[in-house]
Amino acid sequence: MVETPTAAEGLAILRTMWRIRLFEEAVEDLYGRGMMHGTMHLSIGEEAVPTGACLALKDGDQITSTHRGHGHCIAKGADLGRSMAELLAKDNGYCRGRGGSMHIADVATGNLGANGIVGGGLPIAAGAGLSNKLRGVDNVCLCFHGDGSVGEGAWHEALTLASMWDLPVVFVCENNQYGMSMPSKKAFKVENISDKAAGFGIPGETVDGNDVLAVREAVQRAVDRARRGEGPSFIEALTYRWRGALEVGQEPLPHQGRDPGLARPRPHRAMGRRDARHRACHP
Amino acid sequence: MTATRTMTYAEAIREAMFQAMTADPRVFLMGEDVGIYGGAFGVTNDLYEKLGTDRIRDTTISELGIMGAGVGAALTGMRPIVEIQFSDFLCQAMDQVVNQAAKLHFMVGGQASVPLVIRAPGGSGTGAAAQHSQSLEAWFAHVPGLKVVMPSDATDAASLLLAALEDPNPVLILEHKLLYKQSFEVPEVFPKALLGQGRIVREGTDLTIVATSIEVQRASEAAELLAADGISAEVIDPRTIKPLDLPLILASVSKTGRVLLVQEAVKFNGFMSEVAAGIAESPAFGDLQAPIRRLCGLDTPIPYSPQLERASVPQVADIVREATALVKEW
Structure with missing residues (x-):
């Protein structure tokens, strides 16, 4: 049973989700007008995952993020101005213009990048997580990653070490259903990616990643467990990316058209083939 | 005169780690079989009994995971030492070394750094064949953001490790597996060392021999033999190949007028190519009386057969032959 938020909580949640959505739309707009360069991976449609997950964190907790990471940064509390300045390659950006979209970090506040x-x-x-444990603090590291990384050796090695050492890490897998063009259903022969958690002897759970309260509840449970010193958990959040990653020839997906609650009357651009703008936002 | 004592290269590394961990609670070690097993080459030995399994931390066989855990711990206030059992296995950890550890400080605009020390044994001579005997230093020295250290004796192994632990950025220490069990005279207190400061191992006037790691020892032995033949060789150990103490090398080359560059790694695209280029680009080039000469490992994987293995990397006799030719022919 998902706990209903108070009106104030609900407002705060919605505000974060809108901040992510509007930030991403601004990036898309600036990019489309040729005012931003480089590579941008937009998280439009995925806002509920970082928003819900970061609600479970407290000061001193860390996150690690991905190439599609603007939402994680914003949900963790990043300053929108410094974030946008970084994407615009300005010296007052988070990384002084050295990192750009794929390297935004705010290490002092626990956003490890x-x-x-x-x-x-x-x-x-x-x-x-190991550092938190060795330093004797009760902080937790939230590890955002995509379904695409589940095929990497790094995924298996990190889960192996975290489970062996009961580290305070919560692995949040944003399953947006495609690793670039590879459908995760085709890539992984399990019903849910979270089924793989059993192989590491840690709790695994799949939640609706477009339901911000469901994400919050699952992550909170995992964070509490980690804080108690009982070790890592794995949460798969089913979501969908609306921009910048659909590749040639993909079938429409069940999640296409769903929205984590931010839908508004705006004509949706035809997707399914790269167009110039789309291509610009994703290699 | 300072008092000295005798200890092996492995013992010196162990003592330096113990010293660092006793002085700084942020320092810990993780790696494969470093605990009760004592390390594949016995470097950690009984350290876990003294420091506990939290700080002498056995890992699964997961080089990429261990390296990344080192990066994450270093980013969040710890001073990890990651031991990679053979430097060849760094290939398994390359993403975390090259794309993460080396670049993070720069990529995030200087707001964080990765004070990670990586220790890994390299080199041939143990019959471990092609996947356990390589000298890969040039790969790592090629990556901006990494420092690469190659200690050639026990004192340097300890002092440079302590210096690496004080560095705010990642440092890779390539130890040599043939040196681990060798005994050296070391001072009572390990002297302070600077990364980027080379050492004149032996002074001479007829030629300069620049050598790294085990080849420093072979070059010193060769210099003894050359002296008996009336040739005075100066031997220089850069100690850290990046940053490189090029001024030390250039001054020696200007003095002697001849230079022989000796490394165990293969010649093509090797570290000594960089030294050769550094000399060629400098005014010291004008002081050369002979072409720069390199003596390196053959362009082949390290073979298993002991005869072939020896033949594939520079030995003392090879250095004597090349140095003699350099002096007598020019």
Whole structure:
């Protein structure tokens, strides 16, 4: 039974989700107008996962993020101005224009950074968890990763170490159903990716990643467990990316058209083939 | 005169780690079989009994995971030492070394750093064949953001490890597996060392021999033999190949007018190619009386057969032959 938030909580949740959505739309707009360069991976449609997950965190907790990481940063509390400045390659950006979209970090507040390498953040999250344990603090590291990273050796090695050492890490797998063009249903012969958690002897759970309260509840349970010193958990959040990753020839997906609660009357661009704008936002 | 004592290269590393961990609670070690097994080469030995299994931390066989855990711990206030059992296995951990550890400080605009020390044995001579005997230093020195250290004796192995632990950025220490059991005279207190400072191992006037790791020892032995033949060789150990103490090398080359560059790694694209280029680009080039000469490992995987293994990397006799030719022919 998902706990109903108070009106104030609900407002805060909605505000975070809208901040992510509007930030991403602004990026898309600036990119489309040629005012932003590089590579941008938008998380439009996935806002509920970082928003719900980060609600379970407290000061000193860490996150590791992915190449599709703007939402994680914002949900963890990143300043929108410094984030946008980074994407615009400005010296007052989070990384002084050295990192860009795939490397935004705010290490002082526990955002250990986005990552340009699929799976790159997983062992780092295990290390942050180990550090928390060795330093004797009750902080937890939330490791956002995509379904695409589940095929990486880094995924298996990080889960192996985290489970062996009972590290305070919560692995949040954003299953947006495609690793670039590879359907996760085709890639992994399990009903749910979370079934793989059993192989590490840790709790695994699949939640509706477009239901922000369901995400919050599952992650809170896992974070509490980690804080008690009982070790890592794995949460698969089913979601869908609306922009910037659909590749040639994909069939429409069951999740297409669903929205984590931010739908508004705006004509949806035809998707299914790369167009110039789309291609610009994803290699 | 300072008092000295005798200890092996492995014992010096162990003592330095113990010293660092006793002084700084942030320092810990993790790696494969470093606990009760004592390390594949016995470097950690009984450290886990003294420091506990939290700080001498046995891992699964997961080089990429261990390296990433080192990166994450270093980012969040710890000073991890990651031991990779053979430097060849760094290939399994490359993403975390090259794409993460080396770049993070720069990528995040300097707001964080990764004070990670990686220790890994390299080199041939143990019959471990092609996947356990490589000298891969040039790969790592090629990556901006990594420092690469190659200690050639026990004192340097300890002092450079302590210096690496004080560095705010990742440092890879490539130890040599043939040196682990060798005994050396070491001072009572390990002297302070600087990363990027080379050492004149032996002074000479006829030629300069620059050598790394085990080849420093072979070059020193060769220099003894050369002296008996009336050739005075100066032997230089850069100690850290990145940052590189090029001024030390250039000054020696200007003095002697001849230079022989000796490494165990294969010649093509090797570290000594960088040293050769550094000399060629400098005014010291004008002081050369002979072409720069390199003596390196053959361009082949390290073979299993002991005769072939020896033949594939520079030995003392090879250094004597090349140095003699360099002096007598020019």
